[in-house]
Amino acid sequence: MKSRKSCLFSLLLALLVTATAMGQTGRADYRVVPLPEINGIKSADFQLTGQTLINYPTGNRDMERNAIMLSEYVEQLTGMHLSVRPTLNAKDRNGHISLLLDPTVGGDEAYRLNVTARGVEIIGKTAAGVFQGIQTLRKSLPVGALSRIGLPAAQVAASPRFPYRGMHLDCVRHFFTVETVKRFIDIMALHGMNRLHWHLTDDQGWRVEIKKYPRLTEVGAWRKGTVLGHNSPVNDGVPYGGYYTQEEIKDIVRYAAERYITIIPEIDMPGHMLGALTAYPELGCTGGPYEVWCQWGVTDDILCVGKDETLQFVKDVLDEVMQLFPSEYIHIGGDESPRVRWEQCPLCQQRIKDEGIRAKGKQSAEALLQGWFTTQVQHYLADHGRHIIGWDELLGCDVDTTATIMSWTGAEPGAKGARLGHDVIMTPNTPMYFDHYQTRSTWNEPMAFGGCATLKMVYDFEPVAADLPADARHHIIGAQANVWTEYITCEPQIQYQILPRMAALAELQWLQPELKDFTDFKARLSHLVSIYQHYGWTYRAKSLTAEDE
Ligand code: ACM
Ligand code: ZN
Numbered sequence: 001m002k003s004r005k006s007c008l009f010s011l012l013l014a015l016l017v018t019a020t021a022m023g024q025t026g027r028a029d030y031r032v033v034p035l036p037e038i039n040g041i042k043s044a045d046f047q048l049t050g051q052t053l054i055n056y057p058t059g060n061r062d063m064e065r066n067a068i069m070l071s072e073y074v075e076q077l078t079g080m081h082l083s084v085r086p087t088l089n090a091k092d093r094n095g096h097i098s099l100l101l102d103p104t105v106g107g108d109e110a111y112r113l114n115v116t117a118r119g120v121e122i123i124g125k126t127a128a129g130v131f132q133g134i135q136t137l138r139k140s141l142p143v144g145a146l147s148r149i150g151l152p153a154a155q156v157a158a159s160p161r162f163p164y165r166g167m168h169l170d171c172v173r174h175f176f177t178v179e180t181v182k183r184f185i186d187i188m189a190l191h192g193m194n195r196l197h198w199h200l201t202d203d204q205g206w207r208v209e210i211k212k213y214p215r216l217t218e219v220g221a222w223r224k225g226t227v228l229g230h231n232s233p234v235n236d237g238v239p240y241g242g243y244y245t246q247e248e249i250k251d252i253v254r255y256a257a258e259r260y261i262t263i264i265p266e267i268d269m270p271g272h273m274l275g276a277l278t279a280y281p282e283l284g285c286t287g288g289p290y291e292v293w294c295q296w297g298v299t300d301d302i303l304c305v306g307k308d309e310t311l312q313f314v315k316d317v318l319d320e321v322m323q324l325f326p327s328e329y330i331h332i333g334g335d336e337s338p339r340v341r342w343e344q345c346p347l348c349q350q351r352i353k354d355e356g357i358r359a360k361g362k363q364s365a366e367a368l369l370q371g372w373f374t375t376q377v378q379h380y381l382a383d384h385g386r387h388i389i390g391w392d393e394l395l396g397c398d399v400d401t402t403a404t405i406m407s408w409t410g411a412e413p414g415a416k417g418a419r420l421g422h423d424v425i426m427t428p429n430t431p432m433y434f435d436h437y438q439t440r441s442t443w444n445e446p447m448a449f450g451g452c453a454t455l456k457m458v459y460d461f462e463p464v465a466a467d468l469p470a471d472a473r474h475h476i477i478g479a480q481a482n483v484w485t486e487y488i489t490c491e492p493q494i495q496y497q498i499l500p501r502m503a504a505l506a507e508l509q510w511l512q513p514e515l516k517d518f519t520d521f522k523a524r525l526s527h528l529v530s531i532y533q534h535y536g537w538t539y540r541a542k543s544l545t546a547e548d549e
Helices: 004-022 061-078 127-140 178-190 246-257 274-279 308-324 340-344 346-354 365-383 392-396 412-420 455-460 491-498 501-510 518-535
Strands: 025-027 037-039 045-049 053-057 083-087 097-101 111-116 119-124 148-152 154-158 164-170 195-199 262-266 329-331 387-391 404-407 424-426 476-481
Touching: 045 119, 053 061, 061 083, 061 097, 061 127, 061 518, 097 127, 111 127, 119 127, 127 154, 127 178, 127 518, 164 178, 164 501, 178 195, 178 246, 178 491, 195 476, 246 262, 246 308, 308 329, 308 365, 340 346, 340 365, 346 365, 365 387, 365 392, 387 392, 392 404, 392 412, 404 412, 412 424, 455 501, 455 518, 476 501, 491 501, 501 518
Parallel strands: 025 148, 053 083, 053 097, 097 119, 164 195, 164 476, 195 262, 262 329, 329 387, 387 404, 404 424, 424 476
Antiparallel strands: 037 154, 045 148, 111 119, 111 154
16 A cells, blocks of 8 residues: 555655656757758747657667767756667658758768757768768757757758868967867867867977987976066976876867867977977087076067078987877977077088078078978978978968968968968967957956957957958868967867857858847857856957947
8 A cells, every 4th residue: 555655755756747747948049150051941840858769870880970960968057868779771760850961961070950849950961071961959958957949940051161160279389288278179160170180299398209219208398497577587496387198188089080170280389499408418409408487478489490400309209299280280390480599500500511501582581591491390290291380480481382371471471371271270479369359448457468369359350351362262171279378378278269250260160251240249149158167168258348349
């Protein structure tokens, strides 16, 4: 016989179950950032509930991982847990979400989202495209504890304008943990980006373990202290440093690849090398001694390219870098390399003679020596199936057009590079340096490099100059924002500098310029910001109001 107590318990349980089932409901809105094309929207909704399954093509590991990620995203944002399963046949798709591959979808990262009252299909030509469709569905969801979400019937589709949609992160000036780098990658994935340019070596530290040269991280990864502010006379005197082991790097590269993000390592050379020179002073023109730099800027001490050992060192380092990073591109820097040491160095001068290098017009012999050195590295990497990216200073050194140019001193060098036949990534310091202020009134802002790049300035940036000839336009392969970290010391500050500016960047990376509309973007941004809030990310709330524009 059932006791009264257990009857009461059953009743309470039933009420609880009913309340949970009735729970909060919400409706998806596909007008996300970046904006997809939305057609045929109808009032009939697909009902997403905890009973909805996510189907993926049987035996496809990438699509299985996509399905699991979609399930995780839905759970993170709404608390609903959706199970995933391999699709057995088309009938099983009825009433559920299905991830599908279809070669007729145009573009490797393009996607289509077909929603009817009977089911949801996320379709791509590749698993990478399906992943982009997943991000759009994710961003369209209402945020909060929900038990039912209506997905309006519609066809949603997008194809990115640029194949290279980058963010850069400097982990030298300040060092960031594996978890922080992974969260940076998560933020990139949410914004539909696909290239992380990872700045790993510089004057203030060497941050990548190289087995053949252990002193690079034993010695070169550590500095005695850090200058306060913009090179003030005050140094905090606190030893500072860190590096990523090869195992950690492999883990991060894998984590990024699972989100269809390629990591492009930057090993900056021949300048910005004090970390390495401190560890191996024989690689410099003067032989040192050197010290890992405790301040910011550009030092005269760079690699001595008159020595064969230097070239061997660079090749050995790149051998290990290539093992760690499958990326087609390796960034070899090339910026801010003063040539005063080379002018005085007998070995560098001998190299100039031996190679028959002669000054040409405005190009000094030393500038062309940098070109010669870069070409050696370029050929070495090409022999291993890799291509170089270098900063726009390379345009002054006569490197050939297989070098991709990253235009940072402005947009003009990029346009010039494209005219010459180089592929170009646009990252002009205004407005693509996200270490710059995001407002003209810098009072009450975290200290930044200087400059100003408001949300609107980022949104309005057009990577392809209007007067670029038709046959050069395709050379602009993408745009990227850079996060230099001289004045960025912690993860919340990174997030503050990039959010919400990354949203503006994402829209210019994805949308054709004629479809951009800043007012409409800002209206859509508020929901994206609610996702930032949900994940606990720091962002600049004032950028949501008009006061800085
Ligand atoms: C750079 O900002 N020096 C590339
Ligand atoms: Zn030298």
